[in-house]
Structures are given as C-alpha cells and as structure tokens.
Amino acid sequence: xxxxxxxxxxxxxxxxxxxxxATRARAGGTIKATWNGWPDSQVKPLFDAFNxxxxxxxxxxxxxxxxxxFQTLEVRLGARTAEPDVYSCDSPLSASYGVxxxxxxxxxxxxxxxxxxxxxxxxxxxxxxxxxxFSTSSQLLFYNRALFKQAGIEPPETDIARRWxxxxxxxxxxxxxxxxxxRWGLVIEQAERPYQLLPLGQSLGGTALSxxxxxxxxxxDGPAFVxxxxxxxxxxxxxKIAQPGVFDPNVTPDVFGSGRAGMFLGGTFNLGLFRDKYxxxxxxxxxxxxxxxxxxxxxxxxxxxxxxxxxxxxxxxAAFIRFMTSTEPQLEWFKLRPYVPVRLDVWDxxxxxxxxxxxxxIRNEVQTTAVARPSTPGWREYEDLLRxxxxxxxxxxxxxxxxxxTAGKIDRQLLKYRNV
Numbered sequence: 001x002x003x004x005x006x007x008x009x010x011x012x013x014x015x016x017x018x019x020x021x022a023t024r025a026r027a028g029g030t031i032k033a034t035w036n037g038w039p040d041s042q043v044k045p046l047f048d049a050f051n052x053x054x055x056x057x058x059x060x061x062x063x064x065x066x067x068x069x070f071q072t073l074e075v076r077l078g079a080r081t082a083e084p085d086v087y088s089c090d091s092p093l094s095a096s097y098g099v100x101x102x103x104x105x106x107x108x109x110x111x112x113x114x115x116x117x118x119x120x121x122x123x124x125x126x127x128x129x130x131x132x133x134f135s136t137s138s139q140l141l142f143y144n145r146a147l148f149k150q151a152g153i154e155p156p157e158t159d160i161a162r163r164w165x166x167x168x169x170x171x172x173x174x175x176x177x178x179x180x181x182x183r184w185g186l187v188i189e190q191a192e193r194p195y196q197l198l199p200l201g202q203s204l205g206g207t208a209l210s211x212x213x214x215x216x217x218x219x220x221d222g223p224a225f226v227x228x229x230x231x232x233x234x235x236x237x238x239x240k241i242a243q244p245g246v247f248d249p250n251v252t253p254d255v256f257g258s259g260r261a262g263m264f265l266g267g268t269f270n271l272g273l274f275r276d277k278y279x280x281x282x283x284x285x286x287x288x289x290x291x292x293x294x295x296x297x298x299x300x301x302x303x304x305x306x307x308x309x310x311x312x313x314x315x316x317x318a319a320f321i322r323f324m325t326s327t328e329p330q331l332e333w334f335k336l337r338p339y340v341p342v343r344l345d346v347w348d349x350x351x352x353x354x355x356x357x358x359x360x361x362i363r364n365e366v367q368t369t370a371v372a373r374p375s376t377p378g379w380r381e382y383e384d385l386l387r388x389x390x391x392x393x394x395x396x397x398x399x400x401x402x403x404x405x406t407a408g409k410i411d412r413q414l415l416k417y418r419n420v
Contacts (some may be wrong), residue, residue: 030313031059031320034073036088036303037066042336049332050323057316077102082312086320089131089306091122092195092373092383095213097306098130099377099420104307106132109318110325118300119342122372125213131304132321135339138365139196139299140358141169141289142256142264142274145282147183151175151262156286158357160364163287163296166203166231169263173241176262185241187255189266192247192391194383195299195373196265200228202371203294213376214417216410220386221403228291229390229399236394244394257281265289268340268362287361288369300370302339340366377420381413 035043043061051058062084064072073087077097089097097103106129112120119133141156141164148155153172156164173185190196198208206224209216219225235242243261246252256264257278264270265288274283290296305324307317323329330343331350340362341347347354347363354363376382389406393399 033061034084034087085311091301094131095125103130104309118370133342135302147262165292187261199297201225202297209374216407221407296369377417
C-alpha cells in the first residue's frame with residue numbers, strides 16, 4: 001500500500017516509530033518536544049543553546065523518523081494530554097492542528113513582520129497563527145550543461161528578469177529527449193505532489209482552494225488549472241519529455257544526477273546533493289519557470305513548530321518558540337541544515353553565502369513569488385485526493401473531467417470541517 005499522511009494516520013500500530021528514536025533528556029526538564037528525525041548532530045546544538053540561555057526552562061526532545069512522525073503526533077496530540085509541549089509541524093497541517101485544538105494560538109507570541117509573508121500564510125488560518133515558522137523551501141530549475149551543449153541550446157540564465165517560460169522548457173526538452181537512450185528533457189522531483197505542481201495553475205491566475213479553505217469545485221478544476229495540468233500531461237504523453245511512472249522523490253534526483261535528464265525541477269535541498277554525490281555532473285541553476293501569459297509563482301513551505309495548547313508550561317514554550325525563531329538560532333540552524341531562511345533579517349547576516357547568484361534567485365522567490373499551499377483544516381484529504389489525480393492524469397485522460405471529479409471528492413471530505 002502506498003504510504004501517505006492519510007494512510008499513515010489510519011494505520012495505527014504498535015511502536016509507531018519509537019524504536020530507534022533518539023532521545024536527549026535533562027533532569028527536571030519542563031518542555032518535551034516530539035521532533036522530526038533529523039540527525040541528532042543537527043538538533044542537539046539548538047536544544048543545548050536554548051537550555052544554556054534558559055536554565056530555568058529545560059527542554060528535551062525525541063526524534064521520530066519522518067515516516068512515523070505524522071501518526072505519532074496524531075496519537076499523542078489526540079490523547080489530549082500535556083505532552084508533547086511542542087512538536088515539529090508540517091506547515092500545511094497548521095490549520096488542521098489549529099481547528100482540532102491541537103495547536104496553540106501564537107498571535108501574541110511572535111511578531112509576524114519578522115518572517116517572509118509566505119511563511120506566515122503557511123502558519124495561519126482565518127487570520128490566526130497556529131505554528132511558528134522554522135524552515136521553508138523554494139524550487140529551482142537545474143540543468144545539465146553537457147546535454148544542452150550537445151543539443152545546441154543556450155541554457156537558461158540566473159537573471160530572474162530573464163527566467164524561462166514553460167514554453168521554453170518544453171521546446172528545449174523536445175530537443176534533448178531521446179527515450180530510446182533513456183534520456184529525458186525534464187524530470188520533476190515531486191511529480192505527483194500539489195506542493196510541486198500547484199504553481200502550474202497559479203501561474204495562469206488560478207486559486208487552488210476557496211478562501212475559507214472548504215471548497216475545491218470551481219477552483220482546482222477551474223480553467224487555469226485545467227490548462228496548467230494539461231500542459232503537464234503533455235510533457236508525459238504527447239511530447240514524451242518527462243519520464244513516466246517515476247514519482248518517488250528519493251529516486252527522481254538520481255535521474256538528473258546520473259546524466260539522464262537535461263533539466264530537473266526540484267527543491268533547494270538538492271544543491272548539496274548534486275554538489276557532493278554527483279561530482280562529475282556539470283550543472284547549473286535558473287529560476288523556476290512560468291507561463292508566458294501568466295506570472296511567476298513558486299512552491300514554498302517546510303517545517304514549523306507547533307505548541308500543544310494543553311502544555312503545563314505556557315511561559316516556557318513561549319520562550320522556546322521565540323528562541324528557536326530568533327536570528328542567531330536561525331543562523332545556526334541554516335549552518336547545521338541549510339533550509340531556506342524564514343526570517344527576513346537572516347538573509348543579510350551571511351553575505352558570503354546569500355549574496356551569490358543561486359541564493360539571490362532563492363531570496364527573490366521566497367520574498368516575491370512564493371505561494372504557500374492552501375490553508376485548510378482538510379489538507380490531508382485535499383492532498384491525498386489531488387495527488388492521486390495528478391498521478392493518474394500523467395497516463396492520459398480528460399484533465400477537466402478528472403479535476404472536476406476530484407474536486408467533488410475533496411468537497412465531500414471538507415464538509416466535516418464546516419462547523420469547526
């Protein structure tokens with residue numbers, strides 16, 4: 001069975017990721033965190049720094065593997081106890097945790113003006129902030145210089161004012177693609193996920209969900225998304241630019257990294273991967289594409305911090321949230337694990353890193369073109385249903401009919417949130 005957030009939550013079993021999870025505790029600790037399973041070497045320095053700065057409020061953490069984190073949180077927060085005090089929150093789930101009374105309001109805890117607007121949007125629902133921005137992401141168009149040269153194509157530029165259109169991507173992709181040699185014009189990293197693909201319709205002016213987060217019909221099946229996703233479908237069917245049937249984001253980077261694709265649309269987290277793992281690959285990056293008649297829109301979002309409203313130490317968790325999202329810890333977090341910064345002031349603190357062509361692109365995207373995923377208490381249902389639709393349409397079929405059918409299914413799932 002394919003593992004999604006929804007099936008993970010439904011398939012509750014014994015253990016639930018506790019086996020092998022690293023734990024760091026401190027005697028007398030008052031804040032307990034259920035944390036995403038990053039390497040301990042990237043987590044411990046931040047908790048140690050907090051404990052040093054706040055000796056009156058010790059914090060401990062348990063690292064839960066990503067594959068088990070969602071169901072673990074569902075059980076622990078669903079128990080309606082005081083633990084965990086804080087937890088790693090996937091940003092599009094902020095509204096879900098909020099309306100189910102599993103996330104404390106942070107309106108009076110954080111200054112929204114410290115963060116990129118898209119990060120605040122991801123944390124908020126109906127004007128209320130339910131999570132603290134901790135990490136975010138952006139997308140780049142990676143390209144293989146050797147394959148571009150072989151095809152006689154000038155690669156895209158880093159200048160955001162000269163970003164390629166999707167039409168240019170398709171034209172270049174057709175010249176590079178050779179399925180008989182297992183060579184592809186374009187690989188999309190998360191080829192079935194709304195995070196990656198919603199900008200196709202948004203670039204054409206589409207809105208992915210109603211403002212209240214409760215209606216998909218007339219939005220995700222509107223003209224902009226029909227046109228955008230029809231273009232995506234043609235990448236696989238008519239033009240055969242993109243390799244079909246490759247959906248695992250742990251696999252798609254290898255298609256590009258091994259030299260079998262001319263372009264790769266993927267997250268900034270691949271910068272280190274391509275640099276360190278594929279040392280013989282001659283690659284460059286350019287801004288995310290857009291449609292010629294539309295506007296640039298880019299994906300964004302990542303991990304936030306949620307607060308259990310039943311915590312017994314509200315003052316302590318407020319101090320923890322403020323500390324973890326403050327400038328110096330955020331700088332340290334970037335050095336430990338280079339997620340895109342969420343704080344506006346961090347960008348000016350490391351000019352040797354951020355004042356470079358690649359990071360100038362990323363900064364522009366996060367601050368001007370990034371659009372957070374729709375804010376809805378039913379994100380799990382929305383994502384799972386749309387994800388299956390996006391997977392199916394890459395094999396063919398009428399895009400409008402598929403989207404309308406999926407929108408209806410989403411609407412029925414969202415009915416249960418109308419009175420929350």
